[in-house]
Amino acid sequence: MSEQTNEFTEWYLQTVQQSELMAYSSVRGSIIFRPDGYELWEHIQEEFNKFLKKQGIRNAYFPMLIPQNFFMKESDHVEGFAPEIPWVTEVGDEKLEEPLGLRPTSETTIGQAFSDWINSYRDLPYEINQWANVFRWEKKTLPFLRTSEFLWQEGHTAHATEKEAYERTMSALDEYERLCEEFLAIPVYKGKKTPSERFAGAVDTYSVEAMMQDGKAVQAGTSHYLGTNFAKAFDITYLNKENQHVHAYTTSWGASTRLIGALIMSHGDQSGLVLPPTVAPTQIVLMPVGPWKKNPGVMEKLDEIFYNLKEAGYRVRLDDSDNTPGYKFNEWELKGACIRIECGPRDIENGHIIVKSRDVADKQKVAFEEIDTFVADELTAMTPRLLEKARKRVKENEYLHINTLQELKEHIETCKEEDKTPGFVLIGWDGTEETEETIKEETGFTTRNIPFEAPIEKEVDIVSGKPAKHTLWIARAY
């Protein structure tokens, strides 16, 4: 893994471009989602929409432009987002009276709408979701992981009680965990953000954090308990059963196209993308090998297999181009096709095909009559197998016994020497921003989250040595 580790970001940048997931655009930090990249997002959307439907949360769509005065209504919110907001100031060649911001998130617009729509306790809970493009002009950008424009879903809900709002905050977080682990095979760390890492305007922010192959963290989904902060800013009140006007409790939660970045950085290898069949644009690729052009039986058989698999609903491609088998192997490994099926004249004679799974080194022979069963079983097995592999890697890069800043620095140094990743480190924390600041300045590590169930509880703060109030994960992060 050394090559990939040392130049992991370089590997990533080459892989996402060469596999044709994305291309750079002429707008700073914005990328083009090419069809294979966009399809990954479409599958994530389908899966998340199932959760929404089951929960009775409906999709809606709100204006992308937000009047400047909306931002001003929640002071923490505007402070957090102001530096990154692109502003429309002109239309044609006429100046607008009030600048319009490109949404970085929609609490303000949706808060305003909730204020109109919610009047009685009978209207609660009020729960909606939006699939949308959002804008945050970040200084450093990286394809999928941090882009000026990105795609996401944002759930927004209003409730009669703190308890209900908190439960929704948690159920959204649980769904992000499930989506990452079961659907994308990305193991995550679930927990609460420290106050300095909270969403601007939230009472509490929770996250799922994923560890990439270089040990760095990607925040894969966040869920915010907003209390009555936005309800007060936007006057979201309702008449309760006792005939009193009271504020609703709101939540918001989002996951974005950075999941695509996490997916690639979790599973990819030196040959390119490794994708779970749940999202892979190509689940199966068929290709003729050997002197197949002289033996029409080869293409006849492949056409038959292709047709059957397609009928069965698989995402299957047949590569009958003139490229060499070696070229085709490389191309489809780069693109992350889950299963490769080869067939040549001799295979036809012997009544089998040659199969290779993207994440397994060996090829195997599968008799013609067993192809359907084999493919179904193998595609079912692959996602949990990738999750298992990722879990193992992640566990190997967890460090639980570092108790002082000095030990942390030594750990980082040792990892560097041994060409390992410094991974996720569990620390004790006294709850002060000073500790977070010191760790960041001295090591580049940032606080990820306070796990709901820490593997062990820490006694003392890693910097101050004072009694720890919390145990939390720290890591370098994208």
Next chain:
Amino acid sequence: MSEQTNEFTEWYLQTVQQSELMAYSSVRGSIIFRPDGYELWEHIQEEFNKFLKKQGIRNAYFPMLIPQNFFMKESDHVEGFAPEIPWVTEVGDEKLEEPLGLRPTSETTIGQAFSDWINSYRDLPYEINQWANVFRWEKKTLPFLRTSEFLWQEGHTAHATEKEAYERTMSALDEYERLCEEFLAIPVYKGKKTPSERFAGAVDTYSVEAMMQDGKAVQAGTSHYLGTNFAKAFDITYLNKENQHVHAYTTSWGASTRLIGALIMSHGDQSGLVLPPTVAPTQIVLMPVGPWKKNPGVMEKLDEIFYNLKEAGYRVRLDDSDNTPGYKFNEWELKGACIRIECGPRDIENGHIIVKSRDVADKQKVAFEEIDTFVADELTAMTPRLLEKARKRVKENEYLHINTLQELKEHIETCKEEDKTPGFVLIGWDGTEETEETIKEETGFTTRNIPFEAPIEKEVDIVSGKPAKHTLWIARAY
């Protein structure tokens, strides 16, 4: 129909708000798509994605912001769109070096990308589609039909030959016709736009035009043959089989959320929305009637029916609120539920339910054991029935025998007196902009399109009296 005709726009504005399809936002001309409104769009997306998939056209996503210099590359294009483009000039409080426009359409961005991706004849055809939000700051706005921000799909394709590009232009147009008629039950007029109504930068623009209940036209989808105009502006060239660098031929085609407006204006009535089951958020609504609270058998039966219909995949709702039956009838008619099922204690005794289809005046009794079959048949029959009804209305408002401007004016006057719509008028046209201008100034009618197959061919221009070069449809339009 008089009430609706006289104040059709007023009826429309009230209906789209009261049925909770949309709400106004604080941004001029931008609307909020509430869940029922957005769901109409989701069903249209699903249906159109089937066409794309069958054709091998893949979805992608391009940046929303477009650098100013991109617009400048195709002179007709910039001239057509410039007055309506919102510009981002600042981020945070820093001024941008080059303003970024909010996309009104993506020929420029995608043209630039095609130029990078298309190199050889082997890369052609290159066909992609984008689902996106777009911006056009129009002076007059109307919910769904004309909004500053709207949602659409835009297909963009590049081909080796004029013939292939023309075929794609036509197949997209045919799909819009099919989508409107078979899926949305909206009959359309298919034809070619006059040069003055062409898409900015196109060689030819084709459209499907729908006639609303007030006789006004809605352009429901457009397909553009772009020739080599954008290929030249963005240097989309490829190496052909003869090893020459030549320009590709491109097309683009789009349909937007204005289809939702066309849907409502085509089928709605004084009670509210009438929606084909293909897109209706509520296909079936169940409600208890009579003294149902004292007879638990009523809700038991309705729960059973609800569960069965839900399991069968229908979009079904059960209204067991405390509102009166009359209130419920009104509410679900307003919202366009396709089938209403009532059940009271006496119905339980008699082993049947009472059913009313939204578009049929009479109620009928359906025996318990026949509910499944009845619902399946009725929902299948409703979309063609709505199309048939709309076709009849449209035919009645087609005028084929108006040959002079004077006759046109008299026609308009007569319709006004008789409280009829002036509808679509077929005229002869000498091909000059002068005729189009005169008609517009004197009657408010604009040219819709030149039908591929006119019902009759016109001999002389309606204004100049000169020999007609084309026969075309004119109408007032949204």
